[in-house]
Amino acid sequence: MSRSWKVRRSPATSFPVVCRAVLLFLIGLSNRRPNLVCRRIYTPNSHLPAHRMAEDFRAVTARRAKCGETMIGEGTQSTNQRRHNYVQENVEVGFFTGPTVCIGCKACEVACKEWNEVPDDGFTWIGNSYDNTGRLGASTWRHVLFLEQDCQKGNQITGLMGLSDAQSEDPFRWIFLSDVCKHCEEAGCLEACPTGSIVRTEVGSVFVQNDVCNGCGYCVVSCPFGVIDRRPQPLPDAGGAFKCTFCYDRQKSGLVPACAKVCPTESIVFGRLDDLRARASQRVEQLKQSGYEDAQLYDPQETSVRGIHAFFLILGEPEAYGLPPKPQVPTIYLKSAWTSALLTSIAALIAVLGAFLFFG
Amino acid sequence: MTTEQRLEQLREQAWDKGIVAGRGVDVTGGPIPRRSGYYGQPVVKPPVWTWEIPIYFFIGGLAGMSAVIAFAGLVFHEIDLARTAMWLATIGAGLSPVLLTIDLGRPRLFLNMLRVFKYKSPMSVGAWIVFAFGACVIPGLIALELGTRYSFGGGTDQFLKIFAHLLVIGSAFWGVLLATYTGVLLGVTAIPAWFLHRVLLPIHFGSAGLGSATALLELLGHRVAPLSALGFLAAAIETALWIWLEIDKHGAADRALHRGLPGWLIRGSEFLSGPLALILRLTNLVPLAAIAFLLGAFISRFGWIEAGKVCGRDPEAVFASQG
Numbered sequence: 015m016s017r018s019w020k021v022r023r024s025p026a027t028s029f030p031v032v033c034r035a036v037l038l039f040l041i042g043l044s045n046r047r048p049n050l051v052c053r054r055i056y057t058p059n060s061h062l063p064a065h066r067m068a069e070d071f072r073a074v075t076a077r078r079a080k081c082g083e084t085m086i087g088e089g090t091q092s093t094n095q096r097r098h099n100y101v102q103e104n105v106e107v108g109f110f111t112g113p114t115v116c117i118g119c120k121a122c123e124v125a126c127k128e129w130n131e132v133p134d135d136g137f138t139w140i141g142n143s144y145d146n147t148g149r150l151g152a153s154t155w156r157h158v159l160f161l162e163q164d165c166q167k168g169n170q171i172t173g174l175m176g177l178s179d180a181q182s183e184d185p186f187r188w189i190f191l192s193d194v195c196k197h198c199e200e201a202g203c204l205e206a207c208p209t210g211s212i213v214r215t216e217v218g219s220v221f222v223q224n225d226v227c228n229g230c231g232y233c234v235v236s237c238p239f240g241v242i243d244r245r246p247q248p249l250p251d252a253g254g255a256f257k258c259t260f261c262y263d264r265q266k267s268g269l270v271p272a273c274a275k276v277c278p279t280e281s282i283v284f285g286r287l288d289d290l291r292a293r294a295s296q297r298v299e300q301l302k303q304s305g306y307e308d309a310q311l312y313d314p315q316e317t318s319v320r321g322i323h324a325f326f327l328i329l330g331e332p333e334a335y336g337l338p339p340k341p342q343v344p345t346i347y348l349k350s351a352w353t354s355a356l357l358t359s360i361a362a363l364i365a366v367l368g369a370f371l372f373f374g
Numbered sequence: 375m376t377t378e379q380r381l382e383q384l385r386e387q388a389w390d391k392g393i394v395a396g397r398g399v400d401v402t403g404g405p406i407p408r409r410s411g412y413y414g415q416p417v418v419k420p421p422v423w424t425w426e427i428p429i430y431f432f433i434g435g436l437a438g439m440s441a442v443i444a445f446a447g448l449v450f451h452e453i454d455l456a457r458t459a460m461w462l463a464t465i466g467a468g469l470s471p472v473l474l475t476i477d478l479g480r481p482r483l484f485l486n487m488l489r490v491f492k493y494k495s496p497m498s499v500g501a502w503i504v505f506a507f508g509a510c511v512i513p514g515l516i517a518l519e520l521g522t523r524y525s526f527g528g529g530t531d532q533f534l535k536i537f538a539h540l541l542v543i544g545s546a547f548w549g550v551l552l553a554t555y556t557g558v559l560l561g562v563t564a565i566p567a568w569f570l571h572r573v574l575l576p577i578h579f580g581s582a583g584l585g586s587a588t589a590l591l592e593l594l595g596h597r598v599a600p601l602s603a604l605g606f607l608a609a610a611i612e613t614a615l616w617i618w619l620e621i622d623k624h625g626a627a628d629r630a631l632h633r634g635l636p637g638w639l640i641r642g643s644e645f646l647s648g649p650l651a652l653i654l655r656l657t658n659l660v661p662l663a664a665i666a667f668l669l670g671a672f673i674s675r676f677g678w679i680e681a682g683k684v685c686g687r688d689p690e691a692v693f694a695s696q697g
Contacts, residue, residue: 140413142413143413145413148415149412149415149416151419159412161412202564205492205494205495206495206496206497206562206563207492207495207497207498208487208490208492208495208497208498208500208501209483209486209487209489209490209498210489210490210492211486226483226486226489227479227480227483227486228478228479228480228481228483228484228486228487229478229479229480229483230477230478230479230487230497231421231422231423231477231479232495232496232497232559232563234419234421234422235418235419235420235421235563235564235565235568235682235686236562236563236564237418237419237564238418238564239417239418240416240417240418240419240564240686241419242419243419243422244422244479245479252479253478253479253480254479254480255479333410333411333689333693334411334412335412336411336412336415336417336689337417338417338418338692338693338696339693339696339697340696341564341696342564342696344562344563344564344569345494345562347561347562347569347572348494348496348558348562350561350572350573351496351557351558351561351562351572351573351575351576352558353573354557354558354561354572354573354574354575354576354577355551355554355555355557355558355576355580356554358554358557358576358577358580358581359550359551359553359554359580361580362439362442362550362553362554362580362581362584363442363546363550365584365604365607366439366442366443366445366446366584366600366604367446367449369446369600369601369603369604369607370446370447370449370450370452370600371450372603373598373599373600373602373603374450374452374598374599374600
């Protein structure tokens with residue numbers, strides 16, 4: 015069987031191609047640059063070629079870094095983007111997550127699942143605002159909260175610009191906040207773990223070693239924030255306890271945690287804990303000046319948890335975000351519980367021996 | 375039903391009950407009152423433990439306190455009673471690790487429990503207690519049985535006797551801890567209904583263990599005066615603990631203990647092992663009293679675990695306990 019390999023070119027397709035080539039040739043001759051040929055973004059440096067533009071950008075950010083201006087939104091100089099060696103230097107790191115710039119895109123949830131290969135745990139519709147994730151769990155390490163509240167957001171003006179009281183609407187605000195494991199200073203899960211599977215890393219985060227965990231489930235009830243959970247069957251790696259790893263694997267290689275890396279508005283900021291705490295209090299002041307009266311930091315340092323590595327800026331009360339107002343690490347109950355148990359033990363021994371002594 | 379009618383129905387339901395059991399209908403600003411916290415989502419995680427753990431609590435308590443009775447029996451020359459009690463302790467010591475292992479998410483890694491010792495973790499301390507109890511009870515029973523059934527002559531008999539005594543003392547020591555540490559295990563958690571009663575729980579689990587060991591030994595035919603006295607004591611303590619639990623209420627924080635399924639389980643179990651067992655003993659119906667106490671002690675553990683699950687799912691309980 016013979017087959018012809020000759021390419022057949024139909025006039026219908028060849029004609030426009032020829033026309034476009036001619037048009038381009040003519041335009042090229044005419045030295046005009048209409049949009050359809052070459053799109054150029056006009057910026058102050060747009061006369062420069064691409065590699066010069068990048069150099070210029072680096073120079074600008076470096077200059078601003080020298081003035082100590084390296085803050086949020088500094089491109090490659092942002093702590094969310096640049097490489098680091100916090101693990102090698104034993105620097106305490108943290109997440110500072112704020113709702114005021116979060117746009118609720120859930121990129122952090124997706125990036126977390128992608129990088130850590132967290133299995134999907136079912137597409138259930140919860141229907142609470144735009145939130146269908148529900149809560150943090152064994153297969154949800156980042157969770158974007160969608161909070162609908164009937165109170166004012168900053169200097170928000172609602173309704174018909176206050177033309178008349180009857181027409182103006184009630185204040186309403188929609189808040190997004192990306193929730194995550196808090197990596198407590200005094201971690202309930204870490205203290206409770208009987209296998210030594212949960213450890214503290216060089217950067218101060220709390221890490222579950224999956225190959226050591228035997229799934230006893232004691233960390234689940236010991237976490238004051240309800241973060242860690244045991245992964246149910248039939249998901250992959252079922253039976254073990256899972257939670258946010260603070261992307262320890264990425265951090266060891268000098269990379270930023272996946273959620274912070276992708277956050278488009280830098281609502282999640284990754285960096286040195288002391289820097290973040292300073293930045294957070296600055297941010298709260300700034301917000302209060304711009305009319306956000308109820309802005310506050312959620313970082314329970316005065317309770318037995320003694321501060322958290324992933325802390326939050328919140329508007330309003332922590333209860334609305336499902337955050338406990340005064341979280342306590344369960345180890346503070348050890349003393350009274352063991353005292354009771356030991357006294358009961360002694361009493362039981364005495365009672366049994368006494369019963370045999372007096373009634374025997 | 376039209377959408378408007380459905381909305382009206384939801385509004386009526388909301389005004390009546392303060393809450394609507396549906397999805398996507400509790401948006402603020404809408405007609406429906408909001409659930410507390412973040413859309414009523416739990417703040418702490420409820421326990422993932424299933425039926426094995428309450429049964430383990432029951433068997434562990436019974437076995438541990440049996441070892442104590444065996445020790446007392448040996449001291450006061452009630453050898454038959456001591457042997458039966460040691461048999462109960464050994465069966466319990468064999469079943470406990472099995473139950474604990476079945477409950478693990480990854481049972482094949484159960485030996486990791488003995489990888490470290492962490493005194494701050496009741497689960498770790500408990501795993502070591504179970505291990506030490508088993509290590510004392512099983513050779514203890516073998517030595518006791520060999521010493522009482524066979525005669526090897528002079529030195530060997532003497533050695534077996536001392537060996538058995540030492541192991542039974544060890545069993546009693548670990549046994550009494552095995553019966554009470556389970557209360558610490560529940561008390562040192564973030565579940566309000568448990569940690570608010572962290573002093574009561576070890577006492578309750580200890581006395582329930584003692585009472586059930588006594589009851590089972592009585593059912594097995596050891597109707598002796600000391601056991602009867604211990605039966606009275608355990609039932610009296612259970613009655614007192616019931617009164618304590620009814621007085622020591624913490625409002626929304628531990629309401630799971632007083633209402634719904636766990637409330638009725640706990641109340642029913644305390645009635646069975648408290649007043650009912652006491653009355654049956656006073657009317658000299660010892661076997662019935664023993665059965666009532668055993669049932670009560672068994673149901674009580676399920677009640678406490680169920681209360682933890684209900685309480686853990688309830689955000690208001692957590693907020694109330696921290697308010």
